[in-house]
Amino acid sequence: MQNQDVAKILNRAARILALRGENRYRIRAYQRAAQAVAALPENIEEIVKQNRLQKIEGVGKALAAKIEEIVSTGKLALLEKLEQETTPAGNNKEILLAWALAFCQDFLPELKKLAAVKKVAVTGEMRRRQETVQEINFLLVSKDVEATKMAICRHQQLHRQEWEQYSCRAVHSFGVRLRLDLVVEADYIQQLWLATGSQEHVKAVARLVYEKTGLNLLQALPFANSFSFATEADIYKLAGLPLIEPELRENRGEIAAAQTGELPILIRAENYKGDLHIHTNWSDGTASIEKMAEKAVEMDYEYIAITDHSQSLKVARGLSIQRLAEQKAYLAKLQAKYNLRIFCGIEVDILDDGSLDAPDEILAQLDVVVASVHSGFRQSREKLTFRICKAMQNPYVQILGHPTGRLLGHRDPYDVNIDEILRTAKATGTILEINSSPDRLDITDKIALQAKKAGIKMAVNTDAHSPLEMDNIDLGLSVARRGWLNANDVVNTVPAREILDWLHRKRTG
Numbered sequence: 001m002q003n004q005d006v007a008k009i010l011n012r013a014a015r016i017l018a019l020r021g022e023n024r025y026r027i028r029a030y031q032r033a034a035q036a037v038a039a040l041p042e043n044i045e046e047i048v049k050q051n052r053l054q055k056i057e058g059v060g061k062a063l064a065a066k067i068e069e070i071v072s073t074g075k076l077a078l079l080e081k082l083e084q085e086t087t088p089a090g091n092n093k094e095i096l097l098a099w100a101l102a103f104c105q106d107f108l109p110e111l112k113k114l115a116a117v118k119k120v121a122v123t124g125e126m127r128r129r130q131e132t133v134q135e136i137n138f139l140l141v142s143k144d145v146e147a148t149k150m151a152i153c154r155h156q157q158l159h160r161q162e163w164e165q166y167s168c169r170a171v172h173s174f175g176v177r178l179r180l181d182l183v184v185e186a187d188y189i190q191q192l193w194l195a196t197g198s199q200e201h202v203k204a205v206a207r208l209v210y211e212k213t214g215l216n217l218l219q220a221l222p223f224a225n226s227f228s229f230a231t232e233a234d235i236y237k238l239a240g241l242p243l244i245e246p247e248l249r250e251n252r253g254e255i256a257a258a259q260t261g262e263l264p265i266l267i268r269a270e271n272y273k274g275d276l277h278i279h280t281n282w283s284d285g286t287a288s289i290e291k292m293a294e295k296a297v298e299m300d301y302e303y304i305a306i307t308d309h310s311q312s313l314k315v316a317r318g319l320s321i322q323r324l325a326e327q328k329a330y331l332a333k334l335q336a337k338y339n340l341r342i343f344c345g346i347e348v349d350i351l352d353d354g355s356l357d358a359p360d361e362i363l364a365q366l367d368v369v370v371a372s373v374h375s376g377f378r379q380s381r382e383k384l385t386f387r388i389c390k391a392m393q394n395p396y397v398q399i400l401g402h403p404t405g406r407l408l409g410h411r412d413p414y415d416v417n418i419d420e421i422l423r424t425a426k427a428t429g430t431i432l433e434i435n436s437s438p439d440r441l442d443i444t445d446k447i448a449l450q451a452k453k454a455g456i457k458m459a460v461n462t463d464a465h466s467p468l469e470m471d472n473i474d475l476g477l478s479v480a481r482r483g484w485l486n487a488n489d490v491v492n493t494v495p496a497r498e499i500l501d502w503l504h505r506k507r508t509g
């Protein structure tokens with residue numbers, strides 16, 4: 001059995017546990033084990049034979065037993081149980097966007113196989129890339145809606161079905177709430193637009209269309225459409241507007257901006273040049289610097305910054321000043337091997353009094369300095385705000401990492417004065433991070449928009465602890481897009497040859 005196969009099974013178990021709203025530590029344990037196994041330089045079977053599983057970082061006794069089971073039997077009984085078991089009540093918790101996306105990736109091909117289905121689109125909150133999702137909406141284009149309806153009725157994983165004409169609410173075996181809308185091709189674009197929402201946005205645009213043309217887009221009956229659209233842009237054209245992208249459809253002023261030609265040109269993945277917050281196995285990451293660099297090359301990045309934890313963060317095996325110097329020398333040697341700039345950085349802890357966990361002389365020698373709070377989450381609003389603002393005053397701190405510290409579904413944001421943080425960021429020229437970890441997505445889309453309006457730059461980083469987590473960049477970019485950010489608002493779009501000058505503006509004055 002290959003390491004990748006074992007990792008795949010562990011990852012799948014993590015996903016299903018997440019969709020069921022299981023404890024995040026249990027989910028993370030499976031994920032971390034999967035990443036560790038995938039990153040191993042030797043074959044997993046060898047390690048099992050020699051009884052060395054628990055020596056792997058991130059693999060405890062319980063997971064060692066699971067891995068052994070996978071290697072010896074080729075499967076995991078827990079996973080089989082999870083796949084078959086139904087949670088008919090449905091999970092009332094909101095699902096993180098990352099898990100919902102993973103679910104769609106798995107389930108979309110299944111829907112495509114149903115009788116008479118021509119294509120399937122994801123709509124609703126997911127298409128607008130909301131950070132958490134209550135219900136996943138699919139739009140199925142069918143050549144024969146009756147036949148497709150029958151196929152759904154018989155589907156073994158779709159429970160508690162409630163039909164209203166050709167729209168069905170159901171609960172998937174994994175506990176996920178779904179809505180499936182069936183349409184014929186001619187109705188596809190209109191339904192796609194209606195189902196994508198948000199409701200307020202759709203209503204406002206429909207009103208404009210009605211005023212201009214007398215056409216009521218909200219009233220059209222399924223399968224009786226006398227008009228058909230080729231693209232969503234055609235709908236907006238009827239309202240006298242340019243296309244408004246799904247992430248903006250929240251009725252937060254996007255229609256007025258479209259009317260005055262002030263819609264942002266949203267940042268896209270192609271604009272993104274490199275990740276400025278990455279951990280390796282020098283601190284609490286699961287992979288080597290080389291593995292992270294290889295992944296960056298694969299992703300076509302121009303640069304990455306290695307930003308392992310600073311010394312005080314013992315739980316994350318923070319680097320001593322000595323180790324940091326060793327890492328810097330190592331990176332310098334490694335540089336020639338890659339067609340990629342590898343910046344030497346740090347994620348320096350903001351200590352209890354707002355000072356930093358490394359002296360200025362050391363920070364001055366580093367390319368990239370991210371400063372973050374990792375302790376004292378329950379301190380008073382004044383104290384936390386003071387700590388963060390004091391750290392931003394430091395001329396070597398370029399980026400404030402995960403500024404509000406929230407963990408979706410687990411920990412609220414720290415009680416901080418966001419307005420004051422934004423004011424200080426602006427005054428000191430400090431960049432605010434949009435952290436792409438699935439349960440962080442910190443700062444939020446709303447704060448990002450507020451920061452943009454205040455003229456503050458942002459960095460979209462993954463804070464990846466493994467190569468796989470570098471793919472989370474899509475989540476961070478979704479937040480940026482929902483926050484109306486264009487490429488210019490985000491420092492990671494600056495090319496390699498200019499980025500350091502850009503980042504060092506604070507220290508050079």
Ligand SMILES: [Zn+2]
Pocket residue numbers: 347372374401402
């Ligand atoms: Zn951090």
Ligand SMILES: [Zn+2]
Pocket residue numbers: 277279347463
């Ligand atoms: Zn970090």
